[in-house]
Amino acid sequence: MESQDILSLCRRRGFLWPAYDIYGGLAGFYDYGPLGASLKHNIETQWRKLYVFEEGMQELVCPLIAPEPVFKASGHLDAFADMYVECRGCGESNRADHLAEGLAENPAALSEEELGRVLEEHGVKCPVCGGDITAPRRFNLMFKTTVGAGSSKSGYMRPETAQGMFVNFSQIYRHGREKLPVGAVQLGRAFRNEISPRQGLVRLREFHQMEAEIFFHPERKTWPRYNAVKDRTLPLVPDGGVAAELSLSDAVSSKTIANEALAYFMWLTHRFALDVGLDPKRLRLRQHERNEMAHYALDCWDLEAETTYGWIELVGIADRGCYDVQAHLKHSGADLTAFERFDEPKEVVREAVTPKFDVMGKLFKGDTKALAGKLSEMMPDAVRGRDEVVVEVDEKKFASPSSCYDIVTSTEKVSGEKFVPHVIEPSYGVDRILYAVLEHAYHEEDDYVTLSLKSSVAPIKVGVFPLMAKDGLEVTAKELSESLSSDGIHAHYDESGSIGRRYARMDEVGTPCCVTVDYQTIEDGTVTVRNRDTKEQVRIGKDEVVPTVRGIVEGGNIEA
Amino acid sequence: MESQDILSLCRRRGFLWPAYDIYGGLAGFYDYGPLGASLKHNIETQWRKLYVFEEGMQELVCPLIAPEPVFKASGHLDAFADMYVECRGCGESNRADHLAEGLAENPAALSEEELGRVLEEHGVKCPVCGGDITAPRRFNLMFKTTVGAGSSKSGYMRPETAQGMFVNFSQIYRHGREKLPVGAVQLGRAFRNEISPRQGLVRLREFHQMEAEIFFHPERKTWPRYNAVKDRTLPLVPDGGVAAELSLSDAVSSKTIANEALAYFMWLTHRFALDVGLDPKRLRLRQHERNEMAHYALDCWDLEAETTYGWIELVGIADRGCYDVQAHLKHSGADLTAFERFDEPKEVVREAVTPKFDVMGKLFKGDTKALAGKLSEMMPDAVRGRDEVVVEVDEKKFASPSSCYDIVTSTEKVSGEKFVPHVIEPSYGVDRILYAVLEHAYHEEDDYVTLSLKSSVAPIKVGVFPLMAKDGLEVTAKELSESLSSDGIHAHYDESGSIGRRYARMDEVGTPCCVTVDYQTIEDGTVTVRNRDTKEQVRIGKDEVVPTVRGIVEGGNIEA
Secondary structure, eight states: OOHHHHHHHHHHHTSEEETTGGGTOOTTOEEEOHHHHHHHHHHHHHHHIIIIIISOOEEOBOOSEEEHHHHHHHSHHHHOEEEEEEBTTTOOEEEHHHHTBTTBSSGGGSOHHHHHHHHHHTTOOOTTTOOOBOOOEEEEOSOEEEESSSSOEEEEEOSOSHHHHHHTHHHHHHHTTTOSSEEEEEEEEEEOOOSSOOSGGGSOSEEEEEEEEEEEOTTOOOOTTHHHHTTOEEEEEOTTSOOEEEEHHHHHHTTSSSOHHHHHHHHHHHHHHHHTTOOGGGEEEEEOOGGGSOTTOSEEEEEEEEETTEEEEEEEEEEOTTHHHHHHHHHHOOOOOEEEEEEEEEEEEEEEEEEOHHHHHHHHGGGHHHHHHHHHHSOHHHHTTOSEEEEEETTEEEEEEGGGEEEEEEEEEEEEEEEOOEEEEEEEEHHHHHHHHHHHHEEEETTEEEEOOOTTTOSOOEEEEESSSOTTHHHHHHHHHHHHHHTTOOEEEOOSSOHHHHHHHHHHTTOOEEEEEOHHHHHHSEEEEEETTTOOEEEEEGGGHHHHHHHHHHHSSOOO | OOHHHHHHHHHHHTSEEETTGGGTOOTTOEEEOHHHHHHHHHHHHHHHIIIIIISOOEEOBOOSEEEHHHHHHHSHHHHOEEEEEEBTTTOOEEEHHHHTBTTBSSGGGSOHHHHHHHHHHTTOOOTTTOOOBOOOEEEEOSOEEEESSSSOEEEEEOSOSHHHHHHTHHHHHHHTTTOSSEEEEEEEEEEOOOSSOOSGGGSOSEEEEEEEEEEEOTTOOOOTTHHHHTTOEEEEEOTTSOOEEEEHHHHHHTTSSSOHHHHHHHHHHHHHHHHTTOOGGGEEEEEOOGGGSOTTOSEEEEEEEEETTEEEEEEEEEEOTTHHHHHHHHHHOOOOOEEEEEEEEEEEEEEEEEEOHHHHHHHHGGGHHHHHHHHHHSOHHHHTTOSEEEEEETTEEEEEEGGGEEEEEEEEEEEEEEEOOEEEEEEEEHHHHHHHHHHHHEEEETTEEEEOOOTTTOSOOEEEEESSSOTTHHHHHHHHHHHHHHTTOOEEEOOSSOHHHHHHHHHHTTOOEEEEEOHHHHHHSEEEEEETTTOOEEEEEGGGHHHHHHHHHHHSSOOO
C-alpha cells in the first residue's frame, strides 16, 4: 500500500479530494466529500463523548479571526515562523531548513544568516528547476487580514484553537463554579500558511483540531479518574530511554511522565485512538526531546501512528505550565487568576501596584483619581519593568510613566491565595487522525479493497439491497432502508449492478454490514446479513434488522 | 423584554458573550460558551437530520479560504461591497447608506458620487462625535489574505458556504450517480467584514451558516416529497400581495411561489423553525421585492422571525436559476454540466470550439496539436466574445488569439443533452436562528426567568439534585446523573444552594425537567420529576428515570 492508493480511493469514492481543482487547485487545501464529512463527524462525536460527556469539560466555540494583541501575548506574532528561499528562475518557494537537511545539524534551529551561509557553501539550487535561490527570509505562518474599513485593525486566522480557551479562562473558571481542575475544549478549524505544503492530508494550510485545555493548581496535577486507570499500560518511548509498555503509575513514580494528570490524558488519548479503530501495533507515545520542546513546556508527549509517511504525530499532550495564562494576564492586565481558600487564614507577603498621588496629580490633574484607581487594580506582573503603562479611562488613553507608581510589598492576613493556573493540553489533529484511520483500515487482496473501519466511525453503517430491482424486492428493501434511517442509522440503498459489485462497493468504503432482500424474503420474511470482514452471511427475520444493525453499530464489532 | 435582557442572560449563564473582551473586544465577533455551543450543536443536529438523513443530501466540508478566481466568477470580488465614510475627527467608520437613510429613496442603490452628494447637501456629520466625514468609498466585504510565502496568491475568507458546492458540482453529480435533482449541504463558518457591526448576534463579522444547494433540470423543479405536503399551509407575505395562509399547491398554481421545489423547501424551512421551537405566531415567509432580489434570481423568499430587533431574516430560500454553475463553467472552462439521456436519439444543433490548424500552425509550430486538442475541449461559452484564450499545455501557458478558432454550429444525432443545472438554495443563518430561539423561549414573571426551550435543542436535558448533600442522597443523585449521561442524555448534577434556587437556575437555561432525590427515595426508591413549564412534580421509581427523561427529550414535550 502507498499513500497514493488511499488518496485515490478517497477521491474516487468521495471521502476527500484537493480543493479548487477546477481552478487549478490551491496547495494545502482539501474538500471533504459526503463519506469523508461523515467519517470526520463520527471521529469528532467519539471525541466529544469522551471529553465533554464523560470528563464533563466545557465546550467553547470561538471566532477564527483574532486581533493582534492575542498573538502578541501568545508569542505567535514573534515566533511562529519558518524561513523560505525563493527561486530566481521559476519563482517557487521552499522551506530553507528543508533544503539544508543533512548539510547542518538541526537546520531549523539556525538563524537566517547561518542558514544562508550553509545553503551558499553547499551551492544549493532550486529543487524544482535547478535555478539560483534567494537568501533565506523569515515568514510568519499566520494568515493575516484586516478587520473593518478605513482605519482597520490587523487580524489573524488562529493557528490553534487553544488561545480561545486561554483568553476566556475567567469565564471557564466561573462556569466551573471556581473549582480546579476545570477543562474546556474546542473543535474546529485552524490555519497555518505553510511555505510549500505537500504530503496530502498530513500537512495542510487549513485543518481541523480538537483541543482541550485543562487548568490545574500548580501543585495538584491529578485527575479524578486517574486512580481507576493507573494500572493500565501504555506504549511509551521516553526521551533518552528505551521503548516499553509501562503502567501509568510506574511511569509517574519513575518520573518518566511528569505527573498523574498528564499520564491520565495520555491514557485517554490512547483509548480514543483505539475507539476510532487505529491499530495498537502501529501506535506509540513518544516523549519530546529537550530541544524539540517549547522552552516553557514541563513535559510533552506525542501520540504517533505508523503510516506510509513514517511515524507521524496525531496528538500532542503537553504540560504547558503557567505560560499561556500568565502571558495573557501580563499583556491584557486582566485578572486571569484562580483563587484557593485556605483552611484557616495565613499571613502572606503581597505585592500591589500603588499609585503615587503627588506625582500623578501634577501630570493628570482632575483625572488622577480615576487613573489611580485603574492602576491599583493592575497586576504587578503587568507593569513590572516597564517605562510606562497605558491606562484607559472613559475611552481616553493616558500614558503613566513608571514614576507614577511603585510595586509595594506588604504582609497581610489572607483567607486564601490567587494563583495563575497551570495548563495541560491534549491537542488532536483531526485530518491526520482521519488519514491514519483510513490507512490502518485499508486491506487489499487481489485488487479487492476492504476498509475495515470500526462501526462507530464508518460513514455508512449498512448497505440495503434488493437481489433484483423487481418483483417487489425493491419495495421491501427501500422500506427497510427507510426504517433504518429514521432510527438514526445511516443506511445506503443500492439496486444497481450485480450483488457482488454492490458488496464490493460497500466493502471499499468500510460499511460494516449489508442486508439483502431476496426471493426467500417473500416466502419466509427473512433477509441475509453479510459481515464485511468475514464475508459470512446469516439469515434473520426482517423485524430483527433494525436491532441487529443497531447492535453492530453500537457494539463496534460485527457479529452479524 | 429587550434584547439586552437576552444578551445579559447569555453572558451570565455562559451561552455567549462578545469575544476578546480582555483585549477591549472586537466588534462583530462572539464566543459561544458551553450552553451556547450545546444549543448551537443541537440546532445543527436537527437541521442535519432533515437535510442529510431525511432528504438524503450530500454533506461537504470545504475550506474557508478560497483563491481569487472563485470570487471573480461568483461576482463577490466586484459586487460584494458597501460604501463607508470615515470621520476626520474620531476616525470612526460608518455605512454611508445608513447615514443617508431618510434623505434619499433607497440610498443603498446610489453610486458613490450620488451618495456623496446627498450626504453633503444635508450636511451629515459623524454620528459618534459630530465631526466632518470623508466622501463615501467602496469597501469589499470579504476578508482578504495571502496564501504562501514569496510570490503569494490572494485568498479570501468565504462570504458564504455556497461556493464550495458550486465549484464541486461535478463531484456531487457523480456521487449522486448522475441523477437530478441532487442536493449538497454545508454547515460552517462564513465571514463578512462589516463596516460597523452592531445589533449583537444579528450582524456578525464571523457567523455560522447551514446551506443547501439543490441542483435541478431547468424544466423539472419539483421534489419527491412535494406531493406528501402540498396541502399544508404556510404564512406567506407575497411581494405586492396580501399576507395569507396559503397551501403549497395553491401558492404554486397561483404563481405566488415560482415552482414546487421552491415551495417544498419553504415548507421544510418552516417545519425546521417549528422543530427548533420558534413561535409560529412570530414567523412569516416574505417574498423579496423585485429591486431587493439579485438580478439572476427567479424567485426568493425569506423566513423572518419577529424579535426585539423587528422582523429579521433567518433563512433565505431562492431559486437562483443557472447563474452560479454557469458562472464557474465560464470562468474555469470546466464542464460543469449535467447530462440527460433522451428516450430515443434526437437531432440537435450543437456548438463546438473548432481549432483552425492553419492559423495555429504558424503561431505555435510543434505545440499546435496539443493546443488544438485543449481548445476543442473547451465550452463555447468560455471563449465566446474574448480576444484571446490562455491554454496550458505541460505547465506552459499559450495565449491563443481568437483567430485560432471558430465556434462552429453543426447538426448531430445525439442520445441526450448536456445542460447547466438550476439551483435552489435554502440558506440558514445559525446565529440569528439561535438568537430568535432564545427570544421566543424567554419568559419573565416577577423577575423569574424561564427559558421554554424545546427539549430537542435544550443544552441541558435534565438537572439532577439531592435534596440535601448528605445521608447518601448525594450518592444516589450522582449515580442517576451518571447513568443519564452514559445514556447520552446531557444531565447536570447540582448540590449547592436551596432546592428552589437550583430549580431556578435550570429554568433560566431552559432545562426541560429536574429529578430530585429526597428522604422518601431511601424509603421507597422513588424520586420527583419536575416539569419546567408547569412546575408540577410527579414521583416515579428510580429505575424509570432514564426512560422517562429519554421520552421527554425525544418527544419534545415535557409530560413528566
